[in-house]
Amino acid sequence: VAELGVPDRKVVTTCAYCGVGCSFEAQMSGDRLVRMVPYKHGKANRGHSCVKGRFAYGYAEHSDRILSPMIREDIAEPWREVSWEEALSFAAGRLRRIQAESGVGAIGGITSSRCTNEETYLVQKMIRQVFGNNNVDTCARVCHSPTGYGLKTTFGTSAGTQDFDSVEECDVAVVIGANPTDGHPVFASRLKKRLREGAKLIVIDPRRIDLVKSPHVAASHHLALTPGTNVAVLTALAHVIVTEGLVDEAFVRERCDWDAFSDWAAFVAGERHSPEATEALTGVPAAEMRAAARLYAGGGNGAIYYGLGVTEHSQGSTTVMAIANLAMATGNIGRPGVGVNPLRGQNNVQGACDMGSFPHELPGYRHVHDDNVRATFEAIWGGTIQDEPGLRIPNMLDAAVDGSFRGLYVQGEDILQSDPNTRHVAAGLAAMDCVIVHDLFLNETANYAHVFLPGSTFLEKDGTFTNAERRINRVRRVMAPKAGLADWEVTQALAGALGADWRYTHPAQVMDEIAATTPSFAGVSYERLEELGSVQWPCNETTPEGSPVMHMDGFVRGKGLFVVTEYVATDERTGPRFPLLLTTGRILSQYNVGAQTRRTGNTVWHEEDVLELHPHDAEQRGVREGGWVRLASRSGETTLRAKITDRVAPGVVYTTFHHPDTQANVVTSEFSDWATNCPEYKVTAVQVSPSNGP
Ligand code: SF4
Numbered sequence: 001v002a003e004l005g006v007p008d009r010k011v012v013t014t015c016a017y018c019g020v021g022c023s024f025e026a027q028m029s030g031d032r033l034v035r036m037v038p039y040k041h042g043k044a045n046r047g048h049s050c051v052k053g054r055f056a057y058g059y060a061e062h063s064d065r066i067l068s069p070m071i072r073e074d075i076a077e078p079w080r081e082v083s084w085e086e087a088l089s090f091a092a093g094r095l096r097r098i099q100a101e102s103g104v105g106a107i108g109g110i111t112s113s114r115c116t117n118e119e120t121y122l123v124q125k126m127i128r129q130v131f132g133n134n135n136v137d138t139c140a141r142v143c144h145s146p147t148g149y150g151l152k153t154t155f156g157t158s159a160g161t162q163d164f165d166s167v168e169e170c171d172v173a174v175v176i177g178a179n180p181t182d183g184h185p186v187f188a189s190r191l192k193k194r195l196r197e198g199a200k201l202i203v204i205d206p207r208r209i210d211l212v213k214s215p216h217v218a219a220s221h222h223l224a225l226t227p228g229t230n231v232a233v234l235t236a237l238a239h240v241i242v243t244e245g246l247v248d249e250a251f252v253r254e255r256c257d258w259d260a261f262s263d264w265a266a267f268v269a270g271e272r273h274s275p276e277a278t279e280a281l282t283g284v285p286a287a288e289m290r291a292a293a294r295l296y297a298g299g300g301n302g303a304i305y306y307g308l309g310v311t312e313h314s315q316g317s318t319t320v321m322a323i324a325n326l327a328m329a330t331g332n333i334g335r336p337g338v339g340v341n342p343l344r345g346q347n348n349v350q351g352a353c354d355m356g357s358f359p360h361e362l363p364g365y366r367h368v369h370d371d372n373v374r375a376t377f378e379a380i381w382g383g384t385i386q387d388e389p390g391l392r393i394p395n396m397l398d399a400a401v402d403g404s405f406r407g408l409y410v411q412g413e414d415i416l417q418s419d420p421n422t423r424h425v426a427a428g429l430a431a432m433d434c435v436i437v438h439d440l441f442l443n444e445t446a447n448y449a450h451v452f453l454p455g456s457t458f459l460e461k462d463g464t465f466t467n468a469e470r471r472i473n474r475v476r477r478v479m480a481p482k483a484g485l486a487d488w489e490v491t492q493a494l495a496g497a498l499g500a501d502w503r504y505t506h507p508a509q510v511m512d513e514i515a516a517t518t519p520s521f522a523g524v525s526y527e528r529l530e531e532l533g534s535v536q537w538p539c540n541e542t543t544p545e546g547s548p549v550m551h552m553d554g555f556v557r558g559k560g561l562f563v564v565t566e567y568v569a570t571d572e573r574t575g576p577r578f579p580l581l582l583t584t585g586r587i588l589s590q591y592n593v594g595a596q597t598r599r600t601g602n603t604v605w606h607e608e609d610v611l612e613l614h615p616h617d618a619e620q621r622g623v624r625e626g627g628w629v630r631l632a633s634r635s636g637e638t639t640l641r642a643k644i645t646d647r648v649a650p651g652v653v654y655t656t657f658h659h660p661d662t663q664a665n666v667v668t669s670e671f672s673d674w675a676t677n678c679p680e681y682k683v684t685a686v687q688v689s690p691s692n693g694p
Pocket of ligand 1: 019
């Protein structure tokens with residue numbers, strides 16, 4: 001602080017890390033950031049924060065930032081720094097040439113969950129209006145796309161049902177496939193407070209996460225299931241609820257599709273779904289499953305919180321629907337203290353999905369098939385929107401290898417590191433004629449790029465992020481964009497170079513357009529956000545102050561829809577060569593692939609990725625604590641240090657993926673969710689053996 005000076009102004013903005021969406025005061029001295037202080041009036045965090053939001057902002061000033069646009073004719077050539085005009089003209093020329101040679105569908109783009117709603121809206125608008133196709137996808141493809149599919153199918157909209165305040169009224173919390181202590185620390189603190197007040201906790205996770213037993217908090221039940229058996233466990237819980245008469249029949253009759261419920265109830269009541277019949281498959285004692293089901297159904301307000309341990313499976317969408325079934329069957333939906341709550345990973349994954357980042361949906365989760373919806377956007381944008389869904393990221397890469405997809409714009413996403421099957425991603429990128437990377441740093445994907453457009457941090461732009469509770473928070477510019485343009489200005493300039501005539505002078509105008517085209521945002525404006533601090537969508541004429549809890553009087557789709565969720569074993573099988581199951585997660589002080597957290601000045605951020613394995617498995621293999629091990633799967637192999645612990649069960653190993661050297665995604669499986677292509681990162685058959693090091 002002494003070096004940076006005494007703050008002379010304070011600007012309230014929003015953390016750019018996780019989906020909790022904590023508000024901070026950026027305390028500034030001139031144009032230097034002195035410190036980030038948790039904002040006591042922030043509705044998501046109420047003055048609290050974690051180490052990432054409070055201390056890990058040094059990346060914004062890191063010397064690795066690229067501050068000049070760059071181009072190159074071929075990826076074998078060195079980069080050449082050029083003006084914004086030359087870079088955009090080069091990019092536009094290549095994209096138009098590709099379309100002239102290979103058709104309008106030969107290019108596409110990827111939006112970022114790290115960028116603002118306004119920036120995301122503009123990227124999908126550029127692709128739909130200017131590129132002329134629906135080839136837009138988002139990094140949510142590899143994390144919460146099953147949430148989108150599952151909750152839209154069952155409830156009618158792709159969002160969590162509650163606000164964070166609801167946790168204060170829950171009596172039984174179910175945490176499944178999430179580790180809030182590390183992944184969503186401020187929410188974890190609120191949950192722990194409620195548990196200390198007497199609420200009960202059920203944890204469903206292969207690993208003994210901190211919540212299972214930590215100071216003053218202990219789960220009533222830890223269902224330590226075999227990775228990949230979520231659906232079987234949730235169906236066993238449903239079996240108990242149905243066969244023991246624990247269904248809230250009045251709720252189901254009034255609020256849900258009764259025929260669909262009847263089909264589902266008959267299905268789960270089958271003896272093959274009983275806890276006793278599934279105990280061997282799931283690895284969870286039947287008595288534990290029975291007790292957990294009784295507690296959730298009969299213990300008062302039951303709230304389910306889940307994370308990527310639910311979605312990143314070949315049955316990710318099925319698991320989300322199985323969770324929704326449980327909530328509807330027990331009447332745990334539509335009032336404070338209950339609900340189905342996906343804990344979103346990235347700061348704006350909810351917003352990126354809301355803003356039409358999927359190839360089949362325009363903003364507000366409305367299908368491109370809908371003539372009236374397309375007409376709404378065409379009336380404001382001009383031109384014609386294609387009525388057929390575009391390509392998802394994996395389809396874009398497949399088409400690139402085949403030669404029919406040749407140009408890609410990627411904003412704020414390192415698909416080479418974060419997407420599955422690294423070799424296939426590299427092959428797809430290498431086959432393209434125009435890869436445009438728009439980012440803060442020269443990431444791994446940029447190795448295959450022809451154009452690099454410098455990005456701006458959250459400190460350098462105005463806009464909004466939407467957190468996991470649908471809360472739209474303002475992001476406020478505290479310093480000028482270091483490369484001269486904020487991200488929304490870059491997209492506008494690229495669209496302009498391609499012939500569009502957009503005239504936005506501030507992101508507030510973009511939000512006004514979102515409000516004019518998207519019913520759930522109809523009441524949102526920067527004036528309203530100034531007045532209320534933040535607002536949770538839906539925000540419109542009937543709910544001008546927003547909606548902390550959804551589905552209170554009826555589901556968005558009308559009647560809640562039960563879906564039969566048959567367990568299907570993953571194709572990722574263990575065997576003599578690969579006898580262990582690998583699952584993955586995060587640690588508190590790191591964030592995803594570490595692009596930001598590894599570029600801070602504080603050594604707390606440099607914890608390395610390690611492989612957790614059970615003492616029994618370590619002894620069998622001659623692995624010692626802290627020693628190097630080779631982790632191999634059918635997809636590839638990597639080397640990392642061993643941590644011997646009974647946090648994981650025998651037969652299960654666990655690692656994080658924060659360091660590019662570890663390359664965890666070289667190892668992970670090639671399979672993906674049947675409905676959304678979300679990769680199955682959480683189950684990979686592996687072998688572990690001692691190694692001499694990398
Ligand atoms: Fe940022 Fe999430 Fe930490 Fe809050 S909990 S400070 S949003 S990383």
